[in-house]
Every structure is written in C-alpha cells, then in structure tokens.
Amino acid sequence: MPTFKLVLSDPMSGRAKQFEVKDPVAQRFVGLKIGDEVDGGVIKEVFELPPGFKIRITGGSGVDGAPMLPNIEGAVKKYLLMSEGVGYHPEKRGMRKRKLVRGNTISDQIVQVNAVLVYPRDWKEGPIIPLGDKEVQKLSGGAEQKAEEKQ
DSSP, X not given: OOOEEEEEEETTTTEEEEEEEOTTTGGGTTTOBTTOEEXXXXXXXXXXXXXXXXXXXXXXXXXXXXXXXXXXXXXXXXXXXXXXXXXOOOSSTTOOEEEEEEOSBOOTTEEEEEEEEEOOTTOOSOOSSOOOHHHHHHHHHHHHHHHHHHO
C-alpha cells in the first residue's frame, strides 16, 4: 500500500502545493519514471484540475532520504561516486564522495514525488495554484508605492 507526498509545482505562479496521496491514487504513480507525463485526472480525488492538464514527474526521494536520479534505470538503490549533481554539493572544488541515490522509477519505497503542471497550449486564464494573500499584497502594494513615488 504505497503512500506518497505529491509536491505539485505550478510554473505560472511559481508556487508549489503538497498533497497526501494514498491508495488507489498512489498506485497509479508506481512504475512511472522521471520525465513521464500523466493526465491530470489521476489526482482528481485529491486536487481537481481542469481538463487538458498533464503532470510531469520531475523527481522524488525514498524512505531513507536518497534522491531519485534520472540517469539511473529502474527502482534501485545504489551508492555512486559523485562530484556534483542532485543530492551532493561538494564543499571544495574537485571533491568526490560516495552517496546513496535511487533510480528513476517510482516504487513503493518512494515517499515523496515531485511533479510540475503542464499547461495546455490554449490556456488563457491565470495560474491553477494561485498566489497567496501576502504575495498579492506585495505585488499590488509595490505597484502602488511606485506610483506614489512618481507623483
């Protein structure tokens, strides 16, 4: 019985929203790889998306905190000698270290799935995950302050 935290990012607003995805919705994600796109209707029990939207899997992490890498095939767990990249940022230039990473396929050992919304080409409305009150106030307040300064 897989259970995921689905972190869904909205590129139009720059915001992300986290959902708890349990069976049978979570079962639909098992076997998908990083870069795969699925119809937005698969999460309709958790979050309602308008028709035409897709969800692109961008990554995730396992129960042990190991990040998923797109260049490792399968639902495996490996130790890699890394000098840079996802999951390792060296302190010094040229430094390498063995790090635990996961493959690019979602399995029941994955606890967080990162994804991004793919908008339809003819979408004219605003973002699906709206800006919060603070961001709207900041944006509108900043415009009002600039207008007052010019006068």
